[in-house]
Each structure stands twice: as C-alpha cells, then as structure tokens.
Amino acid sequence: MQAAAYLILQGHSVDEALDLIRQRRPFISQAPSQRARLLQFEKMVRQQQHGR
Numbered sequence: 001m002q003a004a005a006y007l008i009l010q011g012h013s014v015d016e017a018l019d020l021i022r023q024r025r026p027f028i029s030q031a032p033s034q035r036a037r038l039l040q041f042e043k044m045v046r047q048q049q050h051g052r
Helices: 002-009 014-024 032-049
Strands: none
Touching: 002 014, 002 032, 014 032
C-alpha cells in the first residue's frame, strides 16, 4: 500500500502503480478494500494537484 501510494504521488494511476509493483513482486495482491482506498487516495491527490 505504501509503495502504491508513493507511485500515485509520482503521477501513476492506481492500475499503473499496482502493475509496477506486480512486475517486481508477483506474489503481492490487494484486497478489494485496499484497492478502493488507493482509488480514493488517487482522487484526493489529483484534486490537490489541480487546486480543488
């Protein structure tokens, strides 16, 4: 989750971040609730970047 959040802050989407993580650690998986939380975090980051 922390690695995905960092990648989102670097400009990646949730799907891109998770794909990058899976490339290095294919055994890593997220629960649906974790993915949902990452999507919320991505939305918050994008809103802050656009001054909303």
